[in-house]
Amino acid sequence: MKDTWFAKIVLFINSLVPLGLLGRDGYHHRLGANPLEFVTRTTGMLTLIFLLISLAVTPARKITGWNWLTRFRRMLGLYAFFYGFLHFVTYVWFDRFFNLKSTAEDILQRPFIAVGMLSFFLMIPLAVTSTNKMIKRLGGKRWASLHRLVYVAAAGGVLHYYMLVKSDTRLPVRFAILLGLLLGYRLFVKYQSSPPPPATIRSIPR
């Protein structure tokens, strides 16, 4: 695909559509009886969705052979961070009213808040090092290993959702299954492509 520039614009605008509609519904008071809960839930959900889509890029590329897919990965990852940031701000603003002490207490008191917070913080270094300059500065290998943190962030995000639900765990479990498939594919590829070390070496006792 040569026309990456235009495709990126399409992706960029489409990724903003949920935020635009959320804003419009908010403006018209159509977010239900508890608008802040709805905004929190929606931004959280979008964070997980964008995390999963960005993690789907590599498996999709390997399966289809469409290497150009990689060019969208950064934007998808940054959108995951962007929605995660909105989710975080909604909580700190409207649930804690920027009260640091009460936020800290809440993190200690409610494990699911701690897990969510940690997952969000793990995404910060990834967003910061997402520019071409930073990739060069860190060097491809180090950059890649740093960005493996996204696996932890995504797993933490899904766990955060699972812990929060009262009894209907269908959705968080679906997210977990999808994430398991995406990460499982990576493990599968890794162990299939690297030949096992010769048995003789392994059997030497040390």
Add this chain to the structure above:
Amino acid sequence: MLIKRPYDIKSSEITDKKVYLNRRLFMRGAVLAATTVATGALYKRLNPPPPVTKPREKLAEVQKSAELAGVPPAGEKLTSFEDITNYNNFYEFSTDKRSVASEAEGFVTRPWTVSVEGLVNKPKRYDLDDLLKIAPLEERVYRFRCVEGWSMVIPWVGFPLSKLLEQVEPNSQARYVAFETLYDPKRMPNQSRGVLDWPYVEGLRMDEAMHPLTILASGLYGEQLPPQDGAPVRLVVPWKYGFKSIKSVVRIKLVEAEPPTTWNLQASNEYGFYSNVNPRVSHPRWSQARERRIGEYGMRETLMFNGYADQVAQLYAGMDLKRYF
């Protein structure tokens, strides 16, 4: 490299550059518009349905409660009818609070019977109309505090549960009252999913059940109770978390031992039998110190027994409320 000019194509046949660029621009615009609309449609599809705002039949002869003057929440603004009827936890229909109203639309509540049985001298199966004639229907404005950290002020219409219990004459062994919601997956579609152990069951201690604040409600804002709020008849215990106020009741049984309750069976470390509103005992996922009143953006301090301490605290004198949460 030799490039031959294609003399066989007349210059008049070559697409004008302007037209070519316009077509490309048009195509791009179309792609952008189509994908945006598709994404928007997907977002809308995943969103909860719009609120249901159907007026219900007016209830005749509802009187203001005289004996309860001075009971909270004096002077607090009532939550709107639309919010009370479109933000419901009623897992029998949906686990999404904003979807319950549309899922419960058309729920048939007639004929309906409530069986009152167990350790009583006069067990009876009440037809709904007879049940609602036991005592005059009165309006009761109560605070409603959900365990999830939000609250409302609701003008219920109902009568004290004690009036019903007095009719059936509990015997001396009866120490608890057990309640049961209808079990009918055809009419309550989410019951075919194993989200909770169906039917939904709840319980009160005898003195809690006999307390004058405890009512059976059949109306809201002077109208018949809508299905999503527990039609045709539900329990309301204003000093306990909302899930204790069981909806669409079909059975009331007087028993000797503490009866099982649904959320306690689901997670006994999170939901106790008593579940009195208590800002000092926090739930693992919701601090109970504060609450968001529906319709407001700030937070309110949660009050002990939801503000009904003067009326009910004596029921729990000497009890460790951290242990019996």
